Amino acid sequence: MRFEDISRENPWWKFGNKFHNYDRHLRELHNAFIEYKRKPLDLKNGNIYIIRGMRQIGKTTYIKQTIRSLLENDIDAGTILYISCDRLSSRKELHNLTSNFIQQNIEARTLYLFLDEITYLKDWVLELKNLADSNYIDRLIIVATGSNPIKLKEKTERLPGRRVEGNEYYFKPLNFRDFVFQSIDRLSVHIESQELADALVGLKGAIEKNTIDLYNFNPTSVKNILPFKEELDWLFATYTLTGGIPVVINDYLAQKYINKKENIGPNIYERFIRVVLGDITKLRRSETTAKAILKEIILKYASRYSFTKIGNSLNISHQTVIEYLELFENSLLIEVVSSYDFNKKSARIKGNKKIYFSNPFIYYSVAALLSGEDGFSITEEILLKNRDILIEGMVANHLARTKEIPYLKEWKTFLWMYYTKTGKEIDFIYKGGGDGYLGIEVKYREEVDIREITHIRETGKDIVLTKNQFEIVDDMTFIPIPVFLAGLGNSQRTL
Numbered sequence: 001m002r003f004e005d006i007s008r009e010n011p012w013w014k015f016g017n018k019f020h021n022y023d024r025h026l027r028e029l030h031n032a033f034i035e036y037k038r039k040p041l042d043l044k045n046g047n048i049y050i051i052r053g054m055r056q057i058g059k060t061t062y063i064k065q066t067i068r069s070l071l072e073n074d075i076d077a078g079t080i081l082y083i084s085c086d087r088l089s090s091r092k093e094l095h096n097l098t099s100n101f102i103q104q105n106i107e108a109r110t111l112y113l114f115l116d117e118i119t120y121l122k123d124w125v126l127e128l129k130n131l132a133d134s135n136y137i138d139r140l141i142i143v144a145t146g147s148n149p150i151k152l153k154e155k156t157e158r159l160p161g162r163r164v165e166g167n168e169y170y171f172k173p174l175n176f177r178d179f180v181f182q183s184i185d186r187l188s189v190h191i192e193s194q195e196l197a198d199a200l201v202g203l204k205g206a207i208e209k210n211t212i213d214l215y216n217f218n219p220t221s222v223k224n225i226l227p228f229k230e231e232l233d234w235l236f237a238t239y240t241l242t243g244g245i246p247v248v249i250n251d252y253l254a255q256k257y258i259n260k261k262e263n264i265g266p267n268i269y270e271r272f273i274r275v276v277l278g279d280i281t282k283l284r285r286s287e288t289t290a291k292a293i294l295k296e297i298i299l300k301y302a303s304r305y306s307f308t309k310i311g312n313s314l315n316i317s318h319q320t321v322i323e324y325l326e327l328f329e330n331s332l333l334i335e336v337v338s339s340y341d342f343n344k345k346s347a348r349i350k351g352n353k354k355i356y357f358s359n360p361f362i363y364y365s366v367a368a369l370l371s372g373e374d375g376f377s378i379t380e381e382i383l384l385k386n387r388d389i390l391i392e393g394m395v396a397n398h399l400a401r402t403k404e405i406p407y408l409k410e411w412k413t414f415l416w417m418y419y420t421k422t423g424k425e426i427d428f429i430y431k432g433g434g435d436g437y438l439g440i441e442v443k444y445r446e447e448v449d450i451r452e453i454t455h456i457r458e459t460g461k462d463i464v465l466t467k468n469q470f471e472i473v474d475d476m477t478f479i480p481i482p483v484f485l486a487g488l489g490n491s492q493r494t495l
Contacts, residue, residue: 006097010082017071025061026068032250033257034186036174038062038495040069045110046138048128048164051495052406053171054332054358055147055275058246060084062171062495063114063143070112079105080112086120091127094118098127102136112141119146132164145171168406170494172332173244173359175398176485180235181207183249187235190257196231203228212487214402215433217461219477221487226470232482240391241379243361247271269375272365279331285324289316293324295370297334297355298363302389304339304352304419325355332358335400340416340429342437342458347416354417356393363390388444391481392427395442395465398488399428405493424454436460443467444481 012019020026029035036058041049043066053059067080081101088094098113105111113131118124124144131142174182184204188197206228210221225232241264242248248268255263280290292314300310307325311318328334337354338347357363367382368375382390400411414431418439428440439459443452444467453464453476462476463484471478 005087006083009084010080012067012071012077012080016077017068019071019077020064020068023064025064029061029065032246033253034183034246034250036178036182036246036249037065038171041066041143041169041495043112043141043143045141047167048132048142048144050164050168051143051145051171052168052332053145053147055278056245056247056271057171057173059145059147059171060116063116063145066143067112067114075110075112076108079108079110080114082114082116084116085124086117088121091121091123094121094124094127095130098131102140109139110141111139113143115142115144117147118144128164168493170401170404170406170491172401172494173361174246174249175244175401175488175490176236176239176482177207177488178490179239179244179249180204180232180486183235183238187253196234199228199231203231207486210487211489212484214399214430214438214488217432217438217463217477219472219479222470222477222479222483225483225487226480229468229470229480229483232480232486236482236485240360240383240387240394243359243364245359245361248361264376264379266375269365269368272362273369276333276362276366276369279327279333285327289314289320290324290328291370292316293321294328294366297357298367298370300355301363301386302354302356302392304354304417304425306350306352333362334358335396335411337396337415337417337428338412340418347412352419354396356396358397360390360394363393388442391444392442395440395481395485396428398485399430399440401490401494402488404491409491418456420454420456426454426456426459429459432460438463441465442481448478450476 007013011022015022020030043049051059063082067082070080071077081098083094083097085094094115102111128142128144131137131140181204184200188200191197206225210224212221238249238252242252248264251268252264255261277287280287293310296310296313307321308318311321325334325336329336335356335358337356339351339353341348341351357366364375364379364382367378371378399415403409403414404411416429418426418429426439427442430438430440432438437459439456439462441453441462442465446467448464448466448469450473453462455462455476460475464476464478465481465484466478468480469478470480
């Protein structure tokens, strides 16, 4: 890569802390309806930080925001190097760029290397090893991102003792809590009802002070958020359409409040269709088989079934089904929830599973891809016909991200489903404090009869997620879904 090309990727070398005026990602962020922010990294010398996340959800923008913050804190612009690795031809080119930069700044106490989309390069982990083992590692702060979580997971396992431990993070769409908290101020400006605007201010304060702790569940936090259920329902409608993905949210809100039209642009759906197809292509798998399995997931959404059943439906082996599902899961497209065996205190390997898309907008995009229909039209159709099962998937997404930590606590170690020999089912089993378990049922309808709920002795407490109902009956708590999700936080390793 020529110097002028690398210089163009590092506009702060020329413009300093005014570079955001000339950087595409930060210009787009400035012009967005809402500038959503993420948790900052605590950057320390001698460490390598890995950020895992699918494409098109804002990792590059996050890096540029981090660089802007460094400059605002008087870090020398010349000590910051950003490289978009998908523009490089080889690991050798990356090595040459980083080596030259380090040599040119040999007297600097700290150098910042931001290696974006590093998984595009073959053997990229060898370059991180090289940097980690170098004599100047204590002067470096390295941040590497990747949109191929499979490669990140596999390769970073080969970096023991090389400054990565404790520094791996997930980058996911906003959860409902963050969406609500960060959207309220901007939305309050656009709504005509002063009553709603004032209620939103109160809601923001209530959420800030109350978090639902599933590890030791107590309904007190729920009661404090409950008075704002009407406002949360209103916000939840937008979240359900957009899946908490900032670019999708901003497209929808801009059209709604500026163009006065309820829509999400077809170009937005196309972005995520390309993400799905791109992941399939990169993995060198059959697009036809992949689409067939994705269609089967939609047809059986939120139902429990075996891999063998999928294979029989498609006339392919269950081993092939497993292979594709693992690839989809590692690419962060789906989440496979296994059933739990309380006797063995582990997942039933041969038991039935439930499969959810990792985000509702991925569901809509896949449905648009398979049907050939307009993305927003298919979204409205899904919400009209299948809102209940879509929301069950959203609950799964939120539960999975509450405690997950790379390697130490993957979500499959604390979240499962359960069914009895007679076919009775509990949507989710959540590992709480000590040896305790929570049973969590999703019943998105007006009234839920307690007799409908499967209760087992292994779950000390049960949560039933409803459309409107709040009630406490013995150890069973009925909670409206938007209130519940607004109280759930992220794990410490989710940005």
